[in-house]
Amino acid sequence: MPRFLFQISSMLLLVALCNFSIAQQSQTIETQLLERLTKSKNELQALEREITNKSNTYADRLRKKEATIQELRNQAAAQQRLADEQLVSLEKLKERVEQWSAQSHYQQHILTEYSIATQMNVADGSKYRILDLAAERINAALNPAWQESDVLSSDGHIYAVPSLTLGPVSIGLETETQSAGLIIKETGQPSRMISVFNSASNKEFFALHQTGTGLYTFDPTLGNALQLHHHNEKLTDHLRKGGLWAIPILIFGALSLMIALLKTAQILRLPKVKRNLAEEIQALVNKDADHSAIDQVSSQAGPDQRELVSIARSVPVSQQRDDLLVAFLMEHKHKLEKYMGVVATSAAIAPLLGLLGTVSGMISTFKMMTIFGSGDAATVSGGISEALVTTELGLIVAIPSLVVSALLTRQIKSYCHKLENFAIKLSKISFT
Structure with missing residues (x-):
């Protein structure tokens, strides 16, 4: 028994010594870990401070660069505005110079015209003849008077008319034909x-020419109405503008018109359907009337109803009679609807x-615009006319x-x- 207790005590002592050794080792490891963590934390803080310092340095340098770029942009914008202002001013100066040049050319043209008209001679002291001529023209415009003018006749001769x-x-007045007309100057x-x-x-x-008193017919459009009158085109010229595609449209239109007229005449010639004919025939059959009475009643209706009555009288009540009646109706409907599809087509x-x-x-219009440009309206008007005329003709035929x-x-x-x-x-x- 004492030996057993001694063994137990020894075992307990060994366990206690092991636990003590483990505890010491754990404490040593914990201390080492804490030291390493502290060291790492200090290194991390030092690295963060270094990164922050470098970031601030780079941020300062970036702000300086941005400020420099913004300043350069402002300087470039100022230079651009200055160049634009100089360019605008130059354009305005060019526009004024062109206006002054046009005015000068116009004045020179008028002076040259007056000089040629009066055959002025500066050496003779008639340098103010231009102003005198201008005053005469103004007086003539304010106080109009009849004068002789040379006009071109229809036969190609030039003659003078008042x-x-x-x-x-x-x-102008033409005394031979006693007619008046507008004088067109081109x-x-x-x-x-x-x-x-x-x-x-x-x-x-x-009367105005002979007595000085009369009614003067005035054109309020100042010649525009006359130009519009002369530009009125004929129907053939208008259709010719439609080009190649106007031909099939006109063919379909003529074909549709012809068939419509024929079918209208056919429908108008159709006899009226007598509504009570079946009831009258039924009444005669019920009275055992002879065939002559039925023929007399049927003769008052149209040929289509008489044909139906003839079919019904020739065949007794059966499926054959119904088929014959239906066949006659279908054939008659086909005759009436014949060629109506052409009008719809x-x-x-x-x-x-x-x-x-x-x-x-x-x-065609875009092709002409590509070749000749869009400045000349006459170049591209042909394609536009063809486009509009064909659309117009198509609607005129279709509606x-x-x-x-x-x-x-x-009606059918x-x-x-x-x-x-x-x-x-x-x-x-x-x-x-």
């Missing part, structure tokens, strides 16, 4: 007279052809064709519907 000028409008060409007044105005002009295809012409014209197709189709359906109702009623009547 003329009266009021502002920009000049009136640069580089002889003056010509155009007769645009009626007989009453001609009499007033001749014209109404559908005409706008598409117009659109095709529009696209073709615009392609009436669509309306006519709808009206004729409605109404007539066929009445015949179908009559055939249905007739199919139930037994004539045997």
Whole structure:
């Protein structure tokens, strides 16, 4: 027993010594870890301070660079504004110089014209003749008087006619034909007279020339109405502007018009459908009337109803009779609707052809603009005219064709519907 206790005590002592040794080792390791952590923390703080210092240094340098760049930008903007102001001033000076030059050229032109007109000779002391001529022209404009003017006749001869000028409008009188007209003056060409007044105005002009009293017909448009009148084009010229695509549109339009007229005449010649004919025939059959009475009643209706009655009388009530009636109705409907698809097709295809012409014209326009530029309107007007004219023709053909197709189709359906109702009623009547 004492030996057992001694062993236990020894074991406990060994365990205590081991725990003590482990505790000492743990304490040593903990101390070393704390020292390493402290050292690392100090190094980290030192590194952060170093990074902060360097960041501040770089930030200061960056701010200085940005300030320098901003200053350079301001200087560049100031230089650019100065250059722009100088350029604008130069442009304004050029514009003024051009205006002064144009005024000078205009004045020189007027002076040259007056000098040539009066054949002035400065050596003779007539250097003020220009001003005298200007005063004479002003007095002549304020106090108009009849004078002789040379005009170009239609046969190519130049002859003198009495003329009266009021502002920009000049009136000439042709004594041989007792007619008056406007005198058109064009640069580089002889003056010509155009007769645009009626007989009453001609009499007033001749009275004004002979007695000094009369009514003066004045053009408030100052010649624009006359130019518009001369620019009015004929229908053929207008259609010719449509180009190649106007031809199929016109063909479809003519075809649609011809068929519409024929179908209208056919529908107008259709006999009226007698509504109570089936009831009258049924009443006669119920009374056992003879065939002559039925024929007399049927003769009052149109040929289509008489044909239906003939089919019903020739075949007893059966599926065969119904088939024959339906076949007759279908054949008659087919005759009425024949060629109506051409009108509907014209109404559908005409706008598409117009659109095709529009696209073709615009392609031609852009091609001309690419070659000649967009400065000259006459160069690109041909393509635009083709584009607009084809669109116009397509709509002109399509709209009436669509309306006519709808009206004729409605009339045909109404007539066929009445015949179908009559055939249905007739199919139930037994004539045997």
